[in-house]
Every structure is written in C-alpha cells, then in structure tokens.
Amino acid sequence: MQTLDSEFKPGLEGVIAAETRLSRVDGQLGELIIAGYPLETLAPNATFEEVVYLLWNSRRPNKDELDAFKAELAQLRDLPEATLTLLEAIAIQQKPAMDALRMVAGTLDLDQPNLSPRDGAKLTLARLPTAVAAYHRLVTGKAPVQPIPDLSHAANYLYMLTGIRPTPAQTKGMETYLNTVVDHGLNASTFAARVIIATQSDMLSAVVGAIGALKGPLHGGAPGPALDMVFEIGSAERAEPYLRDKIEQGERLMGFGHRVYKVRDPRADVLGVAAESMFESMAADSPEGYELYTLALAVEEKAIELLEEYKPGRKLQTNVEFYTALLLHGLGLPTDLFSPTFAISRAAGWMAHCFEQLETKRLIRPKARFVGDIHSSWD
C-alpha cells in the first residue's frame, strides 16, 4: 500500500520504535542505566545471573529466587549431541568463531519440545557459552570441556574455555564484562531480535537473527583492532610516533571516540577499573600480562593527549572496545572469541527486549515506498 504523505525515514533515524525499561543511554552526559541502575554501581557488584534476572523480571531477585535461577540455568548447559557433532564439522573448516556461532545457534533447542518464551530464554542463555567454548576447544584441537553446575555462569564459561577453574579475580573480570555489555538501548542486533519475536516466533529464532546482525561490520563494537594497535606499538616510547603518524594519515584510532557518547563511554570506566584489579592480581603469575596492561595505559594516555592536540574540542575518549580487548585478552581469550563473548552477554539483553516486545502483542511492520518501473505486461 502506498502512503504518499508519509515521510521516508532512511535507517529509521530518530524514529522511536519501542518503549523500554531495560537501559537508557545518555550520550551527552556519558551515562548508562541498566534496568534502573547506573552501570558504575551495577556492573562491578552484581553477579551476571542477578543482572539477567533483573532484566527479565523488572526487579531484583531475593536469595531463594536467585539460587533457583542459577540452578536452573546450570542444569540446562549441556549441548544436544547433534550440536556437538555440527561443531566438530565446522571446526574442521576452521571457520571464525562468530560464523560457527551463527551456524549452531539455531540447533540449541534441538533436543527440546516447543518451549515457552521464558524457558526458551533460559535454555538459550545457558547454552550459548557452552557452544562458544566447545567450538574454541575443537578449533584449537582440544576436546570440549563439560560444564560444571556449581560454577557461576561467568566462571563456568572461563572453565569450559581452559579446563581450569578460574581464580576469583578472573571470574570477577569476566562477570564485570558480561554485566557491562548486557544491554545498550535499541542497537541493530537488539532491534533485529524485536522484529523477529514480534511475529510471536520463538526466543531462539530471535537470538539467531540478532547474532546474524551482530556479525555485520557496521554493527560496531568489534574490540579486536584496539588491541592490535597496542601490540603493533609494542613499547611505550613508540606510542607517540606511531599515533602521530596514524592521526596525520587521517586514520581513525581504534578504541577511541564513540558515535553516541560525546563525553566518556561509561563502560570504558567500569572495564578500566575491572582490568586494573584483574591485571594486578595476576601480576605475580603473569608479568608479561601486566606489562601489556601498563603498555596499554601508556598508549591510552598518549592517544587522548594527541587526539586533544589534533582535534581540539572533540573530546575523543577511550571507548568500551579498548578496555574490552584488554580485559578479554588478559583473561586468555583470543581475538576471535571477543564477538562471541559479547553475544553471550548481549543475548540476555536481546531476550529481555523480546519479553517487552511480546507484551505489546504487535508486529513491527513499517512500509516501503515503491520507486521502480511499471511495465504493462511480461510478454
């Protein structure tokens, strides 16, 4: 149907497509509210399971509710046999982990009956880390590690990656990361999940679609390149000439500046603090890790100084990607796992948005304007 009096909104820019209680992004103030709580107070103090419960139920769980929720998630972690078989076949092809995740995500409920949205959400959340970890093991020539039910979501993910129980500092680092990136307004992947679930489809279908959107290079949030830059610089005294050269060539410094945040990215602050305690706790065992950390701080300081010199007033600050890369690298994750690990967390946000969308009981169905030719007939 044509509606000639409506206005074309390319990219739906500025259009409000949903109301949400889940997160509020204030780019001018550099503030992020997650399910009612300022990120700075939530992310370092809550467990990931608490944050998910809060997002899915609009209130904090009491101790019994939280214990029950954790236990339920923990017993859902095992993958269907066919998913493991598929992961083995993908590993032979040495596909990037994000491709593998898109390929197997749709199979995570293969051994289940039709699930309610809530049960589908729990299953999906519980199994995504198992799939990512199993693929990482297989693609690096190792056997998958069975999940351990008494470990938390964050600790168990690290355990399944390495086969070693993580230290409290490592678990805290992963947990703070998962909490920090769990939701961020109506980004493209979250919107994709809402469009899919709005047809009353199932949770896993929405998450598979969102993973597909997250795969796209325009989605943003790929933390790999920020770390690559630190590695390339290699030592603190090389930071200045390297960065000057980049800026003078007109290249973007990966890890600095953000489309929405005009002052600071609040997630960078939270992850910066988490990285500091994690690297400090590991300094004795992993001096080279701590060295990289201090190098990264030196690069960051110099980058902000030079960005202010070359682009005065732009206030380009460290963004979430910079500290994500540093933190996840410190936890032993290769770059290839950064996006899948992001998906493991953001899936909780996607599904929280799906619950909200389901409540509205309506399709998301904008119009298209026909701008093609019309011929009189085919022959």
Next chain:
Amino acid sequence: MQTLDSEFKPGLEGVIAAETRLSRVDGQLGELIIAGYPLETLAPNATFEEVVYLLWNSRRPNKDELDAFKAELAQLRDLPEATLTLLEAIAIQQKPAMDALRMVAGTLDLDQPNLSPRDGAKLTLARLPTAVAAYHRLVTGKAPVQPIPDLSHAANYLYMLTGIRPTPAQTKGMETYLNTVVDHGLNASTFAARVIIATQSDMLSAVVGAIGALKGPLHGGAPGPALDMVFEIGSAERAEPYLRDKIEQGERLMGFGHRVYKVRDPRADVLGVAAESMFESMAADSPEGYELYTLALAVEEKAIELLEEYKPGRKLQTNVEFYTALLLHGLGLPTDLFSPTFAISRAAGWMAHCFEQLETKRLIRPKARFVGDIHSSWD
C-alpha cells in the same frame, strides 16, 4: 539517547523504512506489481529463475544470462555433509519442517569460504529446497533424493520431495506458486532480513533471521487452516450449514479476507487459474484430487455468498492462503511443508531486498524511549 520530541510509533505503523523497486502492493485496487510487472502477467508466464534474476538485477535476463544463472544455481544444490547429518538428527526428534529449516539454514554455507552477497544469495537460494526436501524424506523414513542439475528449480524441488520427475503441469503449478509469493512489500520477515543485512552481515544470516520471523504465528500467510476447513466440510452439501455455523459463532473463515487487500487478493486469482489447469491435467490419474478441487470451489462460492450475506459491503474475498493450500496439496505436499515452501520462494525476495538495503550503506537503527525506573545505586 533520549529524544523527547520524537513520536513513539508502535509497530512502526505508517513509517516508511525503505524505498524499493521490487514490489508494489495496492490493497485498494487489488493489484500486485512484482519487479515492475503485474503479477497476473508475470507469474504464469515466467520461470522462477527468470523472476529471481529480474528481482536481483532490475532487468530481465537474455537467453545466455538465464542459461548461465540456471546452471550456476543447479550446480550449487548439494548440501554440506554436516547439514545432512544434522537433518538426520532433527528428523529423529520429528520436529516440524519449519523448525528444522530454522535449525539447518545457518549451516548451508558450512563448506564455503566467505561469500560475496551475490554468491551467498545464489548458494542460499539453490540449497534451501534441497534442505527442505531432504528433511521431508528423512522425517517420513525415506532416504533423501539427490538433486538433478538438468531440472529447473521448481521441477527439481518436486523431484527431490518424491523421487519422481514431475509432469509439466505439476512443474507449472509449483513454478506459478513460487513466482506468486516471491515478494510482497515490506512484511515482517522481509524487514527482519533488511535489518540484519544493514549491518553488512552476510546473506545467509539475513535469511536465517527472516525464517525466524516467518515462523511466528502473527506473520500471517499460513495456508494450512484453509485446507483443513475444506476437509472438515467433506462434501458440497455440507458447506452451507458448516459455514453458517462458523460465521454465526463469530469465527473467522480461514482463506477469506486480507488485511491489506480490500477488494480481491490478486495472488488468489493467479493461483486459482494455476490450480484449475493443474487439477484438470491430473483428473484422469487422480480423480480424488479433482474431487477435492471441485469441493473447494463449491466451498469458496458458498463462503463468499454467505460472507456477503452476513457482512454486507465488507467484500471479503478468497485470499492467497486458500489457493496456496489447494495447489500445494494437489502437488502432494503435506501441510507441514507449506511454510517451508513459501520460504523457498520468499527467500529470493528477502535477498533482493538485502541487495537494495546494502546499496544504501546504512544501518537500520531506530530509537527506544526509556520508560523504566532509575535507582540511585545497586547497593
């Protein structure tokens, strides 16, 4: 970011999110233009490969181009081994075909390198029918049938379902159906595909997301119930009492009326003609098929007469679902395959929209309005 002066558009109703050359739906006139051609002249006369080429290239192929396109698609039909293994595992669970399709769709490029959007589109289009047919065979306890490269897309799909080369009349019936439902403006699944590809993700990711949206009961277009009604009625003389009863109980007659088309659904006309010639050509071999067809016509006539009597002026007409059900049933497809067969066709439209969206080089990213509480801190 909050934009308090924007207006909330629930479901994005009335918002124009895209410009398209692919199809124009005029509900007031009951007209559907597909890639510039009136449906009535295109669907019965073009091959499906011609329609796809036209949608993907904005012009008709010459003979050499069409031959090359058909050959390319035909040699891409074989599934990766791992996809077949996965289908076997899903068949053991006796999942609905639409669930199976969502589970395996993401694996269709498992044996391929990173594909360009165009190569990804060809691969996806070529392999979807193979996956649907293989699943149908497996779930009914039969071995999958290998595709035959010298059969057209439509003929080969029927062949892989049955193991028998279809008659020209059967191929024509399937081809007309595929042509008829290949695109229909910016419906929910097409929009999902656009949202995903807008991040510059890959074609298969967009199609997997669209399949997830199509699975939802609110998506519309499920043709099963219309046929169920005809079966329930069973004989022409039972049509009137049955239908009167339904209408007086306030129930909707499945297969009649359409949200957009206020006069007639042009797709129903096209499929009605296709059904007529197909059933007539099969009358000698399948008298019970022809009997069902004449029963359906009697039911249709009575339904329209009674709808005019009970709801005068509403002009409720036969919609696409009614004749889809009849035609696909006549081709031997069980109800469970109706939606996957729809997806096999519509995937060409989804990917045509993806090409258009990629050209715009922009994300689809509307805003959300935060309506939640804000607490001062977590603890």
